[in-house]
Amino acid sequence: MWLKRLSTDRIERCTATPAEKPLIIVEPFKSALRVCALNDAAAALGLRDAMPLADARAMYPALWVENATPQADRELLEAVADWCDGYTPLVGLDPPDGLFLDISGCAHLFGGERALGADILDRLARQGLSAQIGLADTAGCAWAAARYGDRRLVPKGDTRASLMALPLAALRLDGKVLTALAQAGLKRIADVIDRPRAPLTARFGEGFLRRLDQALGHEDESIKPRLPLPSYVAERRFPDPIGRQEDVLGCIEQLAQELGLLLERRGEGARLLQAALFRTDGKVYRLETGTGEPLRDPGRIKRLFIERIATAGDECDPGFGYDTVRLSALVCERLDPVQSGLAGEDNQAELAHLIDRLSARFGSRRLTRLVPNNTHIPEFAVAALPAQAVRGSLAAHALSQESLAQESLAPVRPVRLFSRPEAIEAVAEVPDGPPARFRWRRVVHEVIATEGPERIAMEWWRDADGHALTRDYFRVESKEGVRVWLYREGLYGREMIHRPDWRPQWYVHGLFA
Amino acid sequence: MTAAMPATLHRLRQAVAKIEGQETDLCSGSPVLALGIRTVDALLQGGLAAASLHDIAPAAVRDVGAAAGFALALAARAAKSGGDTLCIQTDFAAIESGDVYGPGCDLFGLQSSRLLILKVSRPLDALWAMEEALKCRALASVIVELPHDGPLADLTATRRLTLAAREGGSFGFLLRHRPSSFTGSVETRWEVAAAPSRPDQFGGLGRTAFVLSLTKNRHGAAGRWPVVWNHHDRDFSALSFGVAEAAVDRPDRTLYSHAG
Numbered sequence: 001m002w003l004k005r006l007s008t009d010r011i012e013r014c015t016a017t018p019a020e021k022p023l024i025i026v027e028p029f030k031s032a033l034r035v036c037a038l039n040d041a042a043a044a045l046g047l048r049d050a051m052p053l054a055d056a057r058a059m060y061p062a063l064w065v066e067n068a069t070p071q072a073d074r075e076l077l078e079a080v081a082d083w084c085d086g087y088t089p090l091v092g093l094d095p096p097d098g099l100f101l102d103i104s105g106c107a108h109l110f111g112g113e114r115a116l117g118a119d120i121l122d123r124l125a126r127q128g129l130s131a132q133i134g135l136a137d138t139a140g141c142a143w144a145a146a147r148y149g150d151r152r153l154v155p156k157g158d159t160r161a162s163l164m165a166l167p168l169a170a171l172r173l174d175g176k177v178l179t180a181l182a183q184a185g186l187k188r189i190a191d192v193i194d195r196p197r198a199p200l201t202a203r204f205g206e207g208f209l210r211r212l213d214q215a216l217g218h219e220d221e222s223i224k225p226r227l228p229l230p231s232y233v234a235e236r237r238f239p240d241p242i243g244r245q246e247d248v249l250g251c252i253e254q255l256a257q258e259l260g261l262l263l264e265r266r267g268e269g270a271r272l273l274q275a276a277l278f279r280t281d282g283k284v285y286r287l288e289t290g291t292g293e294p295l296r297d298p299g300r301i302k303r304l305f306i307e308r309i310a311t312a313g314d315e316c317d318p319g320f321g322y323d324t325v326r327l328s329a330l331v332c333e334r335l336d337p338v339q340s341g342l343a344g345e346d347n348q349a350e351l352a353h354l355i356d357r358l359s360a361r362f363g364s365r366r367l368t369r370l371v372p373n374n375t376h377i378p379e380f381a382v383a384a385l386p387a388q389a390v391r392g393s394l395a396a397h398a399l400s401q402e403s404l405a406q407e408s409l410a411p412v413r414p415v416r417l418f419s420r421p422e423a424i425e426a427v428a429e430v431p432d433g434p435p436a437r438f439r440w441r442r443v444v445h446e447v448i449a450t451e452g453p454e455r456i457a458m459e460w461w462r463d464a465d466g467h468a469l470t471r472d473y474f475r476v477e478s479k480e481g482v483r484v485w486l487y488r489e490g491l492y493g494r495e496m497i498h499r500p501d502w503r504p505q506w507y508v509h510g511l512f513a
Numbered sequence: 514m515t516a517a518m519p520a521t522l523h524r525l526r527q528a529v530a531k532i533e534g535q536e537t538d539l540c541s542g543s544p545v546l547a548l549g550i551r552t553v554d555a556l557l558q559g560g561l562a563a564a565s566l567h568d569i570a571p572a573a574v575r576d577v578g579a580a581a582g583f584a585l586a587l588a589a590r591a592a593k594s595g596g597d598t599l600c601i602q603t604d605f606a607a608i609e610s611g612d613v614y615g616p617g618c619d620l621f622g623l624q625s626s627r628l629l630i631l632k633v634s635r636p637l638d639a640l641w642a643m644e645e646a647l648k649c650r651a652l653a654s655v656i657v658e659l660p661h662d663g664p665l666a667d668l669t670a671t672r673r674l675t676l677a678a679r680e681g682g683s684f685g686f687l688l689r690h691r692p693s694s695f696t697g698s699v700e701t702r703w704e705v706a707a708a709p710s711r712p713d714q715f716g717g718l719g720r721t722a723f724v725l726s727l728t729k730n731r732h733g734a735a736g737r738w739p740v741v742w743n744h745h746d747r748d749f750s751a752l753s754f755g756v757a758e759a760a761v762d763r764p765d766r767t768l769y770s771h772a773g
Contacts, residue, residue: 347650368632370615482578
């Protein structure tokens with residue numbers, strides 16, 4: 001599919017001016033501006049691609065000129081590709097202005113290939129986009145037919161004959177090769193198609209013949225799908241768009257039922273689900289939600305999407321309604337049927353569902369489980385991993401408690417740790433000793449009992465720049481009974497030799513109960 | 514009050530619930546969570562009631578750590594019979610009082626591998642998540658931590674949470690950062706202050722000590738007790754205010770001489 005006037009269509013869509021006004025888009029090229037795209041009206045005036053802007057202005061001073069914005073063009077192309085997902089799951093981008101759609105096995109759903117093409121063109125035209133569609137056995141041939149062919153629809157087995165008459169530019173060659181071919185007097189595909197291959201390769205490079213083979217179907221060319229292909233898909237189309245949230249959710253539940261049957265037949269459950277909502281005006285919303293355990297229960301799938309839609313909020317605006325809703329299982333895992341006991345509900349499944357729901361609502365990184373790390377640095381000693389990702393086995397190898405040998409009556413690690421240690425003012429009786437009093441959050445605490453120091457040196461790989469200082473930790477109890485975990489950063493002596501102006505800095509790192 | 518009374522009352526309550534046709538969880542598992550101190554448990558008629566909401570606040574701003582510790586201690590006792598614990602914190606509360614620290618929880622008596630931690634940005638989200646979580650039977654307890662005095666957790670909100678807790682049968686602990694003046698539909702309300710611990714014979718820190726004030730109690734009078742938390746046995750005991758023993762010179766300890 002070729003979006004012939006992508007850039008100009010984009011601008012005209014936004015400004016709502018009559019299409020008769022000639023518009024050209026210019027880009028800088030070798031210290032001058034030249035035309036890189038133009039609309040039909042401008043083409044009718046005799047303006048051409050790659051023409052310098054000065055020439056165009058000289059011919060028609062009243063031209064409407066815009067600067068090229070490849071980024072915006074790319075976004076529009078991707079939006080169109082998103083929308084094309086409604087026709088086939090396999091859509092590939094062909095920048096700057098083309099799309100590949102693999103419609104094998106999809107065409108009959110829309111009343112045949114011809115009807116499908118007409119439907120796409122019609123809907124795109126209503127959106128203000130002009131497109132040309134080529135339809136052929138191979139991607140290369142379709143590309144050629146869309147841009148250069150007089151027959152857009154190449155029948156099966158007719159690939160070779162239809163390519164013959166087309167110019168060599170239809171083979172997706174770069175400019176250098178094309179110039180070289182033109183210099184050799186080769187203009188049309190018919191000129192090269194039966195020539196001996198060895199001299200052609202020697203002269204024009206391997207790429208040339210590969211393009212020819214791809215167009216003819218001698219060499220396979222795979223369309224690179226833009227999105228991962230889901231393992232299971234269930235979809236529903238509506239003649240009248242639906243907009244109410246309850247309707248959408250009800251639809252998702254029905255789709256989940258269909259999906260559940262498919263999954264059950266294969267003994268699998270979904271780990272990552274995606275609901276794609278196709279709005280009538282072509283916008284597509286994709287809502288994804290992951291699960292901690294493989295899942296295929298429709299009710300639970302619906303609950304997950306209730307949470308997901310609730311957080312999506314305004315970014316998921318139904319506008320004039322959705323005409324297609326699709327539910328796909330992107331990642332699946334084996335899920336064996338479980339004998340349901342007579343004892344009642346299974347608590348673990350309920351917990352897994354709660355974890356999924358909270359993760360769907362707040363994001364999977366916000367609901368975490370703590371997994372111990374093998375390090376002495378307090379802030380790195382545990383990692384907070386998404387609860388959905390932590391399966392039983394991971395959490396099992398717990399911290400070796402012996403390393404924190406209990407020689408104290410009180411716990412040696414605090415129950416709360418500040419993610420950013422808070423700087424305090426502290427007074428110590430001897431430079432290396434524990435603090436006698438400290439001021440934290442503008443309150444002075446008199447220390448009556450301390451334990452420490454517990455000296456924790458940074459690991460050498462964290463010390464690469466020489467700034468990671470050793471810490472002396474103290475467990476400290478104040479007169480009021482407030483117990484905190486303090487540390488002094490840096491050692492007198494060896495770590496302060498190089499910094500004569502260094503003063504010890506104290507921090508509060510954690511709170512004991 | 515005799516020891517038989519709580520049991521009798523419990524049986525009577527179940528009978529009433531059955532007559533009212535109310536689905537009750539009181540009969541399954543442990544209906545109450547005893548603190549292990551006889552005077553306190555007697556006032557609470559056996560212990561903290563399960564399937565209900567309990568309000569915990571520090572007596573002063575500096576006692577936030579102690580209040581968090583008390584909530585954790587209760588959760589540790591609740592998790593004795595299995596089940597996970599969910600801690601819900603707003604981002605601001607985490608800045609104020611620190612993140613829940615795994616190794617510390619392990620040492621304090623609550624297995625950190627059974628701990629779920631949820632961070633949310635708004636207090637409203639925290640209450641919503643708590644309501645959802647309380648309905649889940651697989652959790653032993655849910656702790657929600659609100660910054661300041663938690664103005665959102667008012668009568669209506671706590672009523673909702675209580676209903677949710679009744680459905681799920683787990684403990685809900687509402688941890689505020691300041692004592693609040695709101696009337697809430699809670700079973701008990703505690704004000705926790707840190708107390709100086711009784712030092713060990715070497716002059717080091719002793720077991721974690723609190724002063725608990727029970728300011729609201731559905732089943733009886735209020736009270737105030739100094740208590741000690743034994744994190745090995747996950748047990749509370751009464752703190753006897755004796756004169757601390759004179760600190761003795763302590764020899765170098767192997768742990769610290771190695772650590773350097």
